[in-house]
Each structure stands twice: as structure tokens, then as C-alpha cells.
Amino acid sequence: MPDFKPKNPDYERQIRESFLRQKFIVNLGARLGHVSPGRVEIELPFDEKLTQQHGFLHAGVITAIVDSACGYAALSLMPPQSAVLSVEYKINMLAPAIGERIIAKGWVIKPGRNIIVCSGEAAALDKGEKKIVAVMQGTMAVVRDRPQLKG
């Protein structure tokens, strides 16, 4: 990954505050982990309430936290006063998401003035073993002209 220089010196605080306003993600039980320019991690403990019909973590849950990690990875490189919106993403499910917890990572592949391309992945930690369960490729929009949107 290239070495990115943030345009917003206060990017980490903005991301951590924005994360706490994401009620859905916080209600899942997710916690924001590592935050650096162009790279963000989110952790989610396994919870039976978040499963699909076969007892695995629901693909929608995995998608939500990887998308969120990608979105904040993009936001970390935006100018101050910007907000991030997901334009689109594509995710491949590689293995059932089972174990003690999920680590989602998002990182910037290509920053841009209006759109930022990101990659992401989710890994399940199961009895000390780590297994990639999903990979994502997505596009994030830089929103500058809507002061009502923060983060």
C-alpha cells in the first residue's frame, strides 16, 4: 500500500466520532480498532443474534463492517469538512463466518477528488486460527457540499 498523507490533520478524531454516531454498527457490538491514513480496522465479537439460517454470521453483517472500514479508510484521506458515502461495493463470501470474532479491514487503493476506490476483507478468528471469510472492492464518494452531513 502506498504511504498516504492525510489532508485533514484531525482525521482520526472525526472518524472516531462518526463511528459512534453509526447506531447500526455500534448496536452490532462492533468496535473501531486501528485507524491510520488510508487504513481502518473494525472488530466484531461473534453474537448469535447476528446469524443467518445456518448459524453463521450473516453476510449482511460482514458486509456492513467491511463497508464501514472501507468508508472510514476513504474518509481518512479527505479534506476537512468532508463526509463519505458508499457509492457501491462488491463482496465475495469465501467461507462461513464462524468463530470468536471478526476483524474487518478497509484500505484505500486509489484516492481521488470525488471518488476513492477501496479494498477490504473480513477475517474470522476461530480458536486461534485466522481465516479470510470475505473480500470487498468498492467505491466511496467524497461529499463536500452538504454541511448537514458530518463524517
Next chain:
Amino acid sequence: MPDFKPKNPDYERQIRESFLRQKFIVNLGARLGHVSPGRVEIELPFDEKLTQQHGFLHAGVITAIVDSACGYAALSLMPPQSAVLSVEYKINMLAPAIGERIIAKGWVIKPGRNIIVCSGEAAALDKGEKKIVAVMQGTMAVVRDRPQLKG
């Protein structure tokens, strides 16, 4: 959409039972609506607990119910004793998801022995107006050889 003939005469019961085992989707407050061969609808009332940082329904929530509608649309055309798994999907977010409720639809574009290609969309109902907020294209796997997976 072509006129599909189900291979499992009991497909609707299988889908409705499977839906109720999807704890995550049920906990969101979603309800399974119309089910017919190759076509499924899911409804979700707006809930502040499901929002992202700007107060819109979280993209992950939208994705989860559209994916679920697509998955069951695929399952409706599978032989008895099959289960469905999402291989991958891509979703474009078109507009903020705001309003009283979301209607997600999934339908089969191309059935196949091992994989089934689906399209889906989510519409927000806001003060009597209906607006498409997301469109999906995805690939579902037919799982035949794992008796522990149902639906």
C-alpha cells in the same frame, strides 16, 4: 422476467421457515412478503437503531435485506433438500434510505444447476412516494451436499 417452474413443490414453506431462522434479519424487524417462483419480497420498517452516521438507514441493512430477498428468490427454484449461500453480490446505493419503510425485492435472472444469478432492488416508501434507493446484482450457490444446512 421469464416464467419459472419450481422444482420443489414445497418451496414456499421452506423459504418461510428458513427466513424465521435468520436471527439477524428477524432482529432487524424485517418481514417476508410476497414469495413466488424466482421472486421474493422483504419489508423493513424504518428504525432509528438501524441508521448510519447521517441518520439514513445503514447501507449494510439495505444490503442485508436485498441479499436475503435474492437468496430466497434463488432458493425458490432449487430442488428439494438444497440450501442457498451467497457467493457474491454488488450493490449500488442510489439515494439516502429514509422514510417509513423499505421494500426489498430479489428476482432470478438466470437459474443454473450450481449457481443462480439474481437481481435485486430496495425502494424507500416516504410519505406515499416510492423511490429506488439501491440496486443489486449477485450470484447464489446451490448447496446440495451438506445436509446440516437447511434452506
Next chain:
Amino acid sequence: MPDFKPKNPDYERQIRESFLRQKFIVNLGARLGHVSPGRVEIELPFDEKLTQQHGFLHAGVITAIVDSACGYAALSLMPPQSAVLSVEYKINMLAPAIGERIIAKGWVIKPGRNIIVCSGEAAALDKGEKKIVAVMQGTMAVVRDRPQLKG
């Protein structure tokens, strides 16, 4: 599909001129068909030079003409002096592309100031029968600030 009103009264001429500058697409043997606001068709006669290892039309050829139809569908709704660039697309291959010719269609799902979301498909015409061989969902960028790019 909604009824779109073009912002550029001269959109069709711009698209037809741009098409002829796409050397790769013209060299494939493709012809621009129907052009209307938010909707474009491209036709390609089958040619053995365009096949993959099994004798079907190459997925890359199918992708190129569907992407091109989507790009011009997006361009048809842009203001004068705009150019179009593909941000990303996802395509599912549904059936081998074989027959006398391929009809690719692209249409706008959601126009926007900076990005335009499109859907597309390719159908093969084989002995009087028409079969959908691929479906696409993609995102196009409106390029305004680069006068050296036309169309």
C-alpha cells in the same frame, strides 16, 4: 425506466461522433444502433477473430460493448461539454455468446451530477432466437473539467 430529459440538445450527434473515435470498438465490427435519452444499443456481428478458447465470443468483447452502451447511455444525459469515463462495472456471464450477432443495451438507472449508475445486458441472436448472455451494473463518471476529453 423513467422518462429522462436530456440536458444537451445535441446529445445524439455527440455520441455518434464519439463512437466513431473509439477505434477498438469500431475495429471489433460494432455499430451504434438506437440512441435515446438514457438508452443506447450497440450491435456486433459474430466474428471468429473475437472468440475465446472454446469458440464463444470472448467475455472481454461482450463486456466492452455493454460497457460502451452504458457509457453512452450516461453521456446522453450529461450537460454539453461533458465527457464520460467508466468508474467501474460488474458483469455476470449467463450463457455462451454464440450466434449471428450480439445486441448490447445500456440504460441509466440513476442520473447524477458527478456519477451516473447504469444497467446493461447483451443478447445473442442465434437462428432467430434471442438469449440474454450477460448482465451488467456499473458506475459512470461525468467529466467536466478536462476540455481535452470529448464525448
Next chain:
Amino acid sequence: MPDFKPKNPDYERQIRESFLRQKFIVNLGARLGHVSPGRVEIELPFDEKLTQQHGFLHAGVITAIVDSACGYAALSLMPPQSAVLSVEYKINMLAPAIGERIIAKGWVIKPGRNIIVCSGEAAALDKGEKKIVAVMQGTMAVVRDRPQLKG
């Protein structure tokens, strides 16, 4: 990338023969480069005949060679007598493809019995500089039961 063990000891010969039967790819001027288990490279010299309306290499050309690299990366891990078909792929265009030549790479993210998930990228070499111009994520099918398909 994990260290993959090929199931077909003769995988490289199968891939090199299959490549030469891809008339479209060969006609583009592409050459098969490095081939190892789960990893394949394809090189393409810039050619004005392959450009789009702004003089860059056409997105369809880039897509075709990255898809081809991904497909052969998948084939390298399949059992003897298998063939590969692209189920779907998603590609993000990151920068205009301009320069002396393009290096496309495809590698396996997750092998499977029926489907194999791959990532890919294309880099442009321009006056000694290398720049990533596209990234792909896609799904390949293992075709076992159709003896008329080779490679």
C-alpha cells in the same frame, strides 16, 4: 498469497495451449508471461487500434486481459480435464491506461471445488514508471462435465 499446490502436474502446458486458442486475446497482441500455481501474468504492448475515444487503451481491452489472467490463475489450480469459465467480475478503472505496455496479473484468493475467487490488476508502464490502472475481483467456474471444452 498462500502457497498453492496444483492438482494438474501439467497445468502450465494446458494454460499455454489454451491461451493460444484465445483468438481475441492473441489478436490484441497479448503475450502470456509468468505462470505459477494460482498466479498468471499477461503482457500487452500499447496499440492505437485498441483505444477508446480519448486515446487511452479501452477499458474493455484492460478488462479482457485481466479477466484472462484471473481465469488462467484459476485454471492452474483445477484438476486435469477441467476447463474454466468466467462467472462474473467487477473492475474499477483507476487511471487512464497509457504508456508503452500493460502488465495484467491475476491470482487466486480462494480455490474451491466448483468456484474459484480471484483478484487481478493491470499496471501501465509509461517511460519507466509503473502505475496501477485497474483492479478486479471475480469468480471463476470449474467446468468438469463438458469434454468439448478444453482449458
